[in-house]
Amino acid sequence: MTLVKSKEDIEKIRPYKENYKLAIFPKSFPAFVQFHSHDGGLCGDYYTMDILEIPKNVKCPESFIAGVRMRDNGIKVYSESIFIPKN
Numbered sequence: 001m002t003l004v005k006s007k008e009d010i011e012k013i014r015p016y017k018e019n020y021k022l023a024i025f026p027k028s029f030p031a032f033v034q035f036h037s038h039d040g041g042l043c044g045d046y047y048t049m050d051i052l053e054i055p056k057n058v059k060c061p062e063s064f065i066a067g068v069r070m071r072d073n074g075i076k077v078y079s080e081s082i083f084i085p086k087n
Contacts, residue, residue: 001032001052015047020083026051046080 004010007025010033014022026033032052040046052075058064068074 001034001050003030004033005030014049016083019086021086022082023084024049024051024078024082026053028053028056030054047083048080049078049082051076051078 002009002013004013004026006029010022010025011017013033013035015035015037031054032050034050036048036050038046038048052068054064
């Protein structure tokens with residue numbers, strides 16, 4: 001996962017920049033974001049996005065991250081519908 005500090009950071013790493021807008025962003029920053037490429041067979045490949053928002057009251061970020069990795073708590077997975085065609 002990539003640590004992002006703004007929407008602009010996400011725009012730098014996201015797929016489909018040329019033809020699509022991104023509909024979902026983390027509610028607060030910093031956050032962790034990851035895009036996953038999936039094999040779509042005859043319909044073509046597609047991407048999904050994971051977002052992990054870091055709570056504001058975390059006193060030890062390293063422990064928080066380790067806990068999330070062990071259990072996948074808090075990671076929201078968004079389908080390919082997050083990409084909206086540009087007009």
